[in-house]
Amino acid sequence: MRIQCPFCGERESGEFAYFGDADHHQNFNSPDAQTQSFEAVYLRDNPAGPHNELWYHSFGCRSWLRVTRDTRTHEILAVGLAKRNPI
Amino acid sequence: MRYSIFNLVRQAFSRHSGWTPAWREAAPKATYDVIIIGGGGHGLATAYYLAKVHGLSRVAVLEKRYIGSGNAGRNTTIIRSNYLLPGNLPFYEFSMTLWERLEQELNYNAMVSQRGVLNLFHSDAQRDAFARRGNAMRLHGVDAELLNAAAVRRMAPFLDFDTARFPIHGGLLQRRGGSARHDAVVWGYARAANALGVDIIQNCEVTGFIREAGRVAGVETTRGEIRAAKTGMAVAGNTSRIARMAGLRLPIESHVLQAFVTEAIKPLIPGVITFGAGHFYISQSDKGGLVFGGDLDGYNSYAQRGNLPMVENVCEEGMALIPAMGRVRMLRSWGGVMDMSMDGSPIIDRAPIEGLYLNGGWCYGGFKATPASGWCFAHLMARDEPHEVARAYRLSRFATGHIVDEKGVGAQPNLH
Numbered sequence: 471m472r473i474q475c476p477f478c479g480e481r482e483s484g485e486f487a488y489f490g491d492a493d494h495h496q497n498f499n500s501p502d503a504q505t506q507s508f509e510a511v512y513l514r515d516n517p518a519g520p521h522n523e524l525w526y527h528s529f530g531c532r533s534w535l536r537v538t539r540d541t542r543t544h545e546i547l548a549v550g551l552a553k554r555n556p557i
Numbered sequence: 558m559r560y561s562i563f564n565l566v567r568q569a570f571s572r573h574s575g576w577t578p579a580w581r582e583a584a585p586k587a588t589y590d591v592i593i594i595g596g597g598g599h600g601l602a603t604a605y606y607l608a609k610v611h612g613l614s615r616v617a618v619l620e621k622r623y624i625g626s627g628n629a630g631r632n633t634t635i636i637r638s639n640y641l642l643p644g645n646l647p648f649y650e651f652s653m654t655l656w657e658r659l660e661q662e663l664n665y666n667a668m669v670s671q672r673g674v675l676n677l678f679h680s681d682a683q684r685d686a687f688a689r690r691g692n693a694m695r696l697h698g699v700d701a702e703l704l705n706a707a708a709v710r711r712m713a714p715f716l717d718f719d720t721a722r723f724p725i726h727g728g729l730l731q732r733r734g735g736s737a738r739h740d741a742v743v744w745g746y747a748r749a750a751n752a753l754g755v756d757i758i759q760n761c762e763v764t765g766f767i768r769e770a771g772r773v774a775g776v777e778t779t780r781g782e783i784r785a786a787k788t789g790m791a792v793a794g795n796t797s798r799i800a801r802m803a804g805l806r807l808p809i810e811s812h813v814l815q816a817f818v819t820e821a822i823k824p825l826i827p828g829v830i831t832f833g834a835g836h837f838y839i840s841q842s843d844k845g846g847l848v849f850g851g852d853l854d855g856y857n858s859y860a861q862r863g864n865l866p867m868v869e870n871v872c873e874e875g876m877a878l879i880p881a882m883g884r885v886r887m888l889r890s891w892g893g894v895m896d897m898s899m900d901g902s903p904i905i906d907r908a909p910i911e912g913l914y915l916n917g918g919w920c921y922g923g924f925k926a927t928p929a930s931g932w933c934f935a936h937l938m939a940r941d942e943p944h945e946v947a948r949a950y951r952l953s954r955f956a957t958g959h960i961v962d963e964k965g966v967g968a969q970p971n972l973h
Contacts, residue, residue, distance in 0.1 A: 488855045514809065516809060541811070543860060
């Protein structure tokens with residue numbers, strides 16, 4: 471599995487650390503903040519198919535990346551900087 | 558047909574032409590009392606105990622491919638009950654007692670071999686942690702012995718004891734631990750369940766749930782609708798996928814775990830040995846191959862195959878522990894899809910929808926749990942109340958904070 475880092479180019483996955491699902495949100499000011507917090511910490515869609523996830527290029531440029539990857543084939547569908555799509 | 562020395566002799570006179578299939582190929586009926594989704598060890602064990610202990614015979618096990626084709630056939634076959642937490646210890650020890658009488662119970666040779674599980678420690682702090690775990694085990698009536706380096710050396714002289722980086726200071730030994738033949742466990746439960754009237758339906762994939770009046774009334778499959786008052790899921794690896802068909806979102810991620818086997822060599826490794834400075838476990842199969850594995854690859858996956866960085870990592874750990882391993886060739890590696898729960902412990906509970914029951918989140922400890930998982934899930938489905946030793950495995954524990962986090966790493970499933 472190789473990830474196309476926007477700064478470093480194509481690098482093997484061993485250079486990256488995985489941080490999981492990029493799409494769990496929580497709003498601490500919402501009236502149901504407690505429920506949102508529980509869902510953000512514990513519940514996951516865990517799809518078999520395209521999955522948005524966060525990877526950290528720890529042995530490279532140390533940027534946080536938002537990667538879309540197919541969990542059935544490990545094919546990388548899209549890579550972007552995480553900060554452009556804030557979680 | 559009962560397997561015994563007398564039947565073996567009798568069959569020998571008829572050139573072994575009289576043996577019958579171990580289970581029949583069942584076609585799905587329109588209704589059952591209970592449907593179990595998933596024909597792995599856990600699903601078949603559940604069906605067996607539903608029929609045996611609770612007297613239910615209208616039970617069907619639905620398997621999308623052939624029985625034992627998922628994680629039941631992909632694990633490293635280790636059985637043990639060397640846990641720390643009060644939520645886990647009684648459950649896994651119950652499982653161990655079921656393993657100890659499994660073959661007589663099923664009349665099937667599952668090759669249960671109590672050769673011992675030895676967890677090595679490499680520092681004073683780790684010795685303290687292992688002594689604590691051993692004490693917790695003994696308080697729960699589980700056997701545990703703390704060995705010093707000399708005792709470990711007598712058991713396993715081939716280990717690399719005196720490296721500067723990871724010197725072996727000793728180990729925590731559970732003599733009653735060991736291994737079993739994973740396929741035989743599946744076949745044994747299938748044969749015994751079949752004998753009690755359970756329908757084992759292969760090549761039957763569940764594609765949806767039948768919902769009636771807010772409850773689950775059965776399943777839609779590739780072989781038509783099948784109705785039942787109670788439907789249970791034992792599909793670890795795919796729990797999120799199936800639960801989503803019922804509109805549920807669970808505290809589970811699916812991750813790939815790789816395992817490896819080398820060419821067969823003469824007996825070398827006496828039991829199961831684990832490396833405490835990393836995450837590596839190894840045993841030797843009866844055929845002679847060294848069977849070993851390590852950590853998850855670490856990313857969500859349903860692919861049933863892993864990547865090379867983890868292959869390298871596991872092999873490095875193996876070489877750090879047993880330098881002689883460098884002389885044998887690796888034959889195969891493979892991957893299985895693990896139901897990684899958010900606290901590293903399983904879920905055996907009623908789903909939030911009436912008529913649906915959950916059994917999943919086994920992380921990579923599902924094989925050893927097979928008998929107790931089946932027993933407790935059958936108890937839950939038959940009586941609608943959790944079994945005494947599985948009370949900690951409620952789905953609600955994540956919301957209430959009663960998590961069972963054996964490793965203490967928090968809600969980060971790829972670290973459990």
